[in-house]
Amino acid sequence: MIRRLWGRLGLRARITGLYALGGLLLSLAIALSTLTLARQNLIEDREERAFSVAVRNAQRVENGLGAETEIEDVGVLLDNLTITEGSFPLLQVGDATRALDQAFDADAVPSSLRGLVEAGDAGRMRVRVNGRPLIVTGIPIPDTAAAYYEAAATDDVEDVLNTLGIIVLGVGAAATLLSAALGSWASRRALTPLGEVRLAAESLAAGELDTRLDPPADADLASLTASFNGMARSLEDRIERDARFASEVSHELRSPLMTLNASVEVLNNNRDSMSERNQTALDLLTGDVTRFTALVEDLLEISRYDVGTASLRAEPIDLVEFVRQSVHHSPYKVVINVGALQHLLVAGDKRRLAQVVANLVDNAAKYGAGEIRVVVGHEDESAIIAVEDEGPGVPEAERGVIFERFSRGSAGGRRGHGTGSGLGLALVAEHVGLHGGEVWVDDRLDGSEGARFTVRIPIGDIPDDEEWA
Amino acid sequence: MGTRILTVEDDERIRTSVRLALEDEGWTVEEAASGEDALNAFTREAADVVLIDIMLPGIDGFDVCRSIRQASDVPIVMVTARADTHDVVAGLEAGADDYLTKPFAPKELSARIRALLRRARSTEPGAPQMVFGDLEIIPEEGVVRLTGTEVHLTKTEFRLLVELATNPGRVLSREVLLERVWGYGYFGDGRLVDVHIRRLRTKIEPDPANPRYVITIRGLGYKLQS
Numbered sequence: 001m002i003r004r005l006w007g008r009l010g011l012r013a014r015i016t017g018l019y020a021l022g023g024l025l026l027s028l029a030i031a032l033s034t035l036t037l038a039r040q041n042l043i044e045d046r047e048e049r050a051f052s053v054a055v056r057n058a059q060r061v062e063n064g065l066g067a068e069t070e071i072e073d074v075g076v077l078l079d080n081l082t083i084t085e086g087s088f089p090l091l092q093v094g095d096a097t098r099a100l101d102q103a104f105d106a107d108a109v110p111s112s113l114r115g116l117v118e119a120g121d122a123g124r125m126r127v128r129v130n131g132r133p134l135i136v137t138g139i140p141i142p143d144t145a146a147a148y149y150e151a152a153a154t155d156d157v158e159d160v161l162n163t164l165g166i167i168v169l170g171v172g173a174a175a176t177l178l179s180a181a182l183g184s185w186a187s188r189r190a191l192t193p194l195g196e197v198r199l200a201a202e203s204l205a206a207g208e209l210d211t212r213l214d215p216p217a218d219a220d221l222a223s224l225t226a227s228f229n230g231m232a233r234s235l236e237d238r239i240e241r242d243a244r245f246a247s248e249v250s251h252e253l254r255s256p257l258m259t260l261n262a263s264v265e266v267l268n269n270n271r272d273s274m275s276e277r278n279q280t281a282l283d284l285l286t287g288d289v290t291r292f293t294a295l296v297e298d299l300l301e302i303s304r305y306d307v308g309t310a311s312l313r314a315e316p317i318d319l320v321e322f323v324r325q326s327v328h329h330s331p332y333k334v335v336i337n338v339g340a341l342q343h344l345l346v347a348g349d350k351r352r353l354a355q356v357v358a359n360l361v362d363n364a365a366k367y368g369a370g371e372i373r374v375v376v377g378h379e380d381e382s383a384i385i386a387v388e389d390e391g392p393g394v395p396e397a398e399r400g401v402i403f404e405r406f407s408r409g410s411a412g413g414r415r416g417h418g419t420g421s422g423l424g425l426a427l428v429a430e431h432v433g434l435h436g437g438e439v440w441v442d443d444r445l446d447g448s449e450g451a452r453f454t455v456r457i458p459i460g461d462i463p464d465d466e467e468w469a
Numbered sequence: 470m471g472t473r474i475l476t477v478e479d480d481e482r483i484r485t486s487v488r489l490a491l492e493d494e495g496w497t498v499e500e501a502a503s504g505e506d507a508l509n510a511f512t513r514e515a516a517d518v519v520l521i522d523i524m525l526p527g528i529d530g531f532d533v534c535r536s537i538r539q540a541s542d543v544p545i546v547m548v549t550a551r552a553d554t555h556d557v558v559a560g561l562e563a564g565a566d567d568y569l570t571k572p573f574a575p576k577e578l579s580a581r582i583r584a585l586l587r588r589a590r591s592t593e594p595g596a597p598q599m600v601f602g603d604l605e606i607i608p609e610e611g612v613v614r615l616t617g618t619e620v621h622l623t624k625t626e627f628r629l630l631v632e633l634a635t636n637p638g639r640v641l642s643r644e645v646l647l648e649r650v651w652g653y654g655y656f657g658d659g660r661l662v663d664v665h666i667r668r669l670r671t672k673i674e675p676d677p678a679n680p681r682y683v684i685t686i687r688g689l690g691y692k693l694q695s
Contacts, residue, residue: 254550257572258571262490266575269490309554328655462688
């Protein structure tokens with residue numbers, strides 16, 4: 001149970017815990033030995049003193065006692081003794097006793113000490129009377145069958161010991177806290193390289209494949225760094241190889257596609273002279289060659305992002321005119337809403353933005369329904385292009401994956417594949433990302449049914465004309 | 470005499486299928502499998518349009534383009550792998566008039582060729598002579614003179630200059646120039662205009678870095694001033 005809890009704690013928490021435990025044990029040991037030694041020294045010293053005072057007082061009492069002295073007469077004797085504060089004499093003559101103070105009377109004398117004294121030996125004992133600590137010394141006076149007892153209160157010693165205990169406890173607690181702090185600091189220091197490894201791993205996961213760790217000053221960490229960098233290198237190689245492969249395959253496909261396209265066109269030029277069966281076969285061939293060409297073009301386009309050769313060719317674009325022209329060239333009927341906007345100049349890659357708008361409109365036409373609307377607007381330093389339809393919308397669970405390659409939606413229909421290449425929305429996301437913008441899908445803003453795909457790109461610095469040529 | 474098209478392409482299958490498609494347009498097609506073949510064929514008999522694949526073994530497409538351009542102002546269409554690389558600008562600077570990316574449909578190619586042929590043959594009878602400072606443009610003869618000396622322009626450069634000259638002082642956007650000179654719509658590649666303007670400036674501007682005639686209007690386009 002404890003083991004499992006311990007295991008669940010983080011490494012830093014465990015190191016801190018161990019340091020704190022060590023500090024606690026050490027300060028406990030020091031506290032205990034300090035207290036024990038102090039107690040022994042102080043109390044023994046006090047006992048010795050009490051004993052010697054008691055012996056001296058007993059001597060005086062013995063001298064003053066006659067054989068016939070009655071208990072009623074000893075008051076004077078007791079009064080003349082050297083009594084320090086906190087000392088209580090008690091004289092026993094025969095069976096009668098006489099005390100000076102009620103704090104210490106015959107009942108307070110422990111019977112074992114009384115037995116010892118009656119047997120003729122001197123002795124001392126620590127007792128507690130009414131909660132007060134006392135050292136009781138008993139000395140027999142055999143000549144007169146008497147005994148002299150003296151109690152010395154040790155509550156001042158107890159006070160000192162208590163105070164000392166509190167101080168030692170406080171110091172111990174402080175030491176424990178200090179150890180914990182030290183442990184926390186040491187563990188953080190020891191784990192700093194791990195933090196760097198974590199950051200590097202996150203950066204790798206985010207796609208920064210050339211992330212490497214700096215060689216550490218500490219020899220103990222060199223092997224960790226070396227193997228991490230080795231892993232990152234082979235990961236990078238592997239991913240680059242895959243990306244290059246896809247890119248090269250697509251490139252290789254272009255030549256046969258050229259031949260196919262040209263040959264199909266030559267056949268189509270002579271379509272009228274063909275039999276109906278041949279015409280049907282030719283139409284099938286033409287349709288699939290067209291689709292195949294579109295797919296390879298999309299693959300080529302997207303593989304440029306994978307091999308890292310996609311670069312933004314920004315030029316000044318008036319988005320209002322741009323969207324008008326895009327819609328004008330669209331095979332679908334599209335409504336434009338630019339509000340009161342006359343012009344909206346952005347720095348954009350015209351070819352790529354045209355593909356973004358075309359793919360979104362195409363997507364709306366295939367998987368939405370009703371009227372397709374393209375909205376242009378701006379928000380602060382960003383330009384907005386939104387494409388809305390009146391279809392069933394996109395279920396919330398699919399809104400993220402819909403921009404992945406070859407994603408296959410469920411309910412909203414076959415959004416993402418079908419007659420398209422399956423790369424349309426993925427390309428939209430890549431193109432928009434290249435512009436430093438973002439694209440997302442949600443419900444229409446006016447609350448009516450339908451999907452709204454929103455593209456937001458920074459307006460950017462409008463480049464000088466000569467710069468982008 | 471029919472229109473002759475020289476196609477330079479090392480892939481025999483593409484060459485053959487493209488020839489068939491172009492022949493269906495009624496043009497005569499001569500094939501060349503390498504840069505050397507192309508230069509020999511062009512020296513033997515000039516073509517009306519040359520189609521060059523940039524990726525050629527031996528002498529590459531850029532060099533073929535430059536060599537042909539030195540000898541002739543024949544319209545050249547080059548075929549590049551991708552639209553977003555420097556290949557396009559490099560090809561245009563080597564003298565190409567237009568470009569296509571693989572894989573293209575032959576219909577696109579014939580549309581490009583038709584636009585170039587239209588440009589190559591337009592004589593515009595009756596167009597008046599125009600003068601901008603030391604610059605003299607005679608559309609009818611296809612001649613441009615700078616301080617009395619004839620400047621040699623390609624057909625495309627000439628069309629571009631005439632287009633600017635017939636709207637003196639007015640700014641023409643890239644899109645307008647793309648449409649009027651190349652026959653492209655709004656989504657044509659603006660680099661076609663920019664590279665041709667650059668080449669035009671090296672021929673007619675006393676100091677091409679500080680143009681005096683063809684002026685850039687930032688964010689809008691170009692204009693010709695006298």
